[in-house]
Amino acid sequence: MLTPRRFLPSISSLLALEAVDRLGSASAAAEELSLTHSAVSRQLKVLEGQLGTTIVQRRGTRLQLTPAAEDYCRKVRKYLRDLAHASLELKANPTGGGLNLAILPAFGMHWLAPKLQDFARAHPEVTVNLSTRLAPFDFGQESFDAAIHFGGRDWQDVEYLPIREERVVPVCSPRLAPEPLGSAEDLLGLPLLQLETRPGAWEQWFAAHGVEGGSVTGMLVDQFATMTQAAVHEMGVALLPDYLAEVELERQTLVVPYGEASLVEGQYYLVWPSEAAVRPPLEKFTGWLRGIL
Template structure:
């Protein structure tokens, strides 16, 4: 049921409340909003009268938000942020139909980017906004049409499209004397670098090649990009996804030092909420990516 619009305060009064909460005083809020101090005070008084709730405690010329005022200001800030984001996206898209995607950084740069560019060439009427997310997206609270998740497809409330296998390539800086045919056991003698989100990758790699890894130690990194730079600097060996490793090997910054590792249990998936159903632009993107996705069976 729609709430009557008479209960909705004006945008100007909500902006005044948010600014006072954020900056700590009506004077600072007035400067931030390019208004006079008296104009801000009137907005705040009007807001309190409309809501019938005390939002501020006044002491001389100072203001302090009540507990109810602080809670309301947080909700207002979220609404204003959503409105500002929607306005920014609309301004950027113009008359084109927009999609908002959340994609992990490295996968977005090296696997997704060329495919999205090809999609946009085929569908110039679509505008794509892209944000970096390295973990699963909560579509109930985040304003995305679709996202890329990594792992086993056990996320509730979404439909999924497998995009790319999890194929990891062991690499090191050139000059180590090692190559693609290096026996896996020999890598135990090297410093091994790890990604925090995949702490057991090296253990799985050694076990897949029938080598007992023992207790593996080494530096931790939170992004594949940082891990890649460490390898190129000669700090040790790492397992990089093939779409990044191939690029780095071709550039001469590193070399493959053993067989690639196939992890059939984990996959990169495009995911989107089951409710509401995808719109026509998202349906076109799903169909396009389905035609260019890898076979989930290694």
């Protein structure tokens, strides 16, 4: 037994606690959980009796957890989320072998996803589950085995497997630039689309082409997919990875107004927590990935 049963509250009590904390009332929690108001109150009383302390206090018409109970609830919320995820994993792959991978949207969908069929054929016992994350996170607070990261080795407490460097190319609608521009500096006369997670991308590109001190103005977006569509619809010039730009260039919905694909700072990595034991599915995935690089 991991711990005495008296310290293991029921799922019903924990669900009631989490819902009351998030929604602020027993009535709202009861509606969400398909219970009566009295049933939610009873679950909270049972939990207080089991823990031997007050966990809920009334603030006007709202219920609020005590400071200590709020901290407890944050841990409970993670436990409930992990439990639900583990159940979904078991349902999706009853033979075991799930790999939870956090991906960057554009790279994950356009570079990694097309290659995963090869991994599936080599390791049919492993199910790869993909979720999007745009920035580094705490592996201790998330249920991921590994993640795709772009940039430098600036993610704390992880192991790194370099995947590939990145080349970017400026692209825009042919209606925005019917003829090739004469210089890199000419791009400053057009709206320049910017990515939230790469705020200095244009400045780096201009510096690499000998242009210093120019003012970069244009729409700010959060994903390459949005940036690509904005460029197609004449809203500005996008600085896209070559693997993402090539599809639209082939369709001629985008053109290169100046220059060619150029190497940028940073690269793509597979990262995973350095202190955690490497599970067999991750070991198989990293071995496969090394083999195709």
